[in-house]
Amino acid sequence: MSRLDSFIRRLQAQRACLSEAVEQIRGVDGFVLELGLGNGRTYDHLREICPDREIYVFDRQVNAHPDCVPAEDHLFLGEITATLPQALARLGANAALVHTDVGTGDQKSNERLAATIAPMMRGIMLVGGIVISDQALPAPGLTPLALPDGVKPGRYFMNRAV
Amino acid sequence: MSRLDSFIRRLQAQRACLSEAVEQIRGVDGFVLELGLGNGRTYDHLREICPDREIYVFDRQVNAHPDCVPAEDHLFLGEITATLPQALARLGANAALVHTDVGTGDQKSNERLAATIAPMMRGIMLVGGIVISDQALPAPGLTPLALPDGVKPGRYFMNRAV
Numbered sequence: 001m002s003r004l005d006s007f008i009r010r011l012q013a014q015r016a017c018l019s020e021a022v023e024q025i026r027g028v029d030g031f032v033l034e035l036g037l038g039n040g041r042t043y044d045h046l047r048e049i050c051p052d053r054e055i056y057v058f059d060r061q062v063n064a065h066p067d068c069v070p071a072e073d074h075l076f077l078g079e080i081t082a083t084l085p086q087a088l089a090r091l092g093a094n095a096a097l098v099h100t101d102v103g104t105g106d107q108k109s110n111e112r113l114a115a116t117i118a119p120m121m122r123g124i125m126l127v128g129g130i131v132i133s134d135q136a137l138p139a140p141g142l143t144p145l146a147l148p149d150g151v152k153p154g155r156y157f158m159n160r161a162v
Numbered sequence: 163m164s165r166l167d168s169f170i171r172r173l174q175a176q177r178a179c180l181s182e183a184v185e186q187i188r189g190v191d192g193f194v195l196e197l198g199l200g201n202g203r204t205y206d207h208l209r210e211i212c213p214d215r216e217i218y219v220f221d222r223q224v225n226a227h228p229d230c231v232p233a234e235d236h237l238f239l240g241e242i243t244a245t246l247p248q249a250l251a252r253l254g255a256n257a258a259l260v261h262t263d264v265g266t267g268d269q270k271s272n273e274r275l276a277a278t279i280a281p282m283m284r285g286i287m288l289v290g291g292i293v294i295s296d297q298a299l300p301a302p303g304l305t306p307l308a309l310p311d312g313v314k315p316g317r318y319f320m321n322r323a324v
Contacts (some may be wrong), residue, residue, distance in 0.1 A: 002207035011170050045164035052269070065267060067165075
């Protein structure tokens, strides 16, 4: 499979997981965290599918399309290991949905980052909340969920906070 | 439509146009030009769907995944307005397929670049060759082709050299 094919499948998987998660958190009243703004495409999608929820965004710096830059009071800039604790202090453990796509081309470094943030992630989530991620997130209190139809295991990850 | 939806459709359109063009140039014995290597995804796809053709790649500099970097003698580095004439001098007017995706976020600048390279593009192509592009390419000797099923007009462009 070419990298173009693989990339299209990854984006479709991401979108399918987001839709599925939004369905599953209907009864969980909380906010949305987007870890990794990037060019802002997924943030824009989250705004569309979660019009009634507060969305907070995390990134090292803003490189997004001007239409996809969150308001300053919904933006945490800096290293995620520093900004997640800041968000917890300010917002409490009230996240119903977390999407994290902070991976780079370096798989080893991705795994290290995932292992660091996985336990922090659970700490900011409501019970019943869902985290969707481009890396596996093994952590106490996070239970892997079945992926939507058509999403190959390992292409994307969904976990519920229990 | 969110930017994520729109981006997925654009990539699907790109892939559909490439497949269609490869079918249509079966009888045209020539090489492939990829204008804009970027991260190398489309180049990787072109290698897969055109295994028997020479592929030459153009970009300002190499930022691609290491697996997707062409051999040095198949790479033209620099401004496209300088490298296209170099390619013509070295390879002759022998391109059967050209894919150009050199757009940036700035639509005005994209249109200027497209207007500049469109006539140069025709000059390097064989009659019957096809150029697929992210911008309209109005130029003498280039005839717009119908897009594959499911591709919305304006999302991607196909022209045949006549």
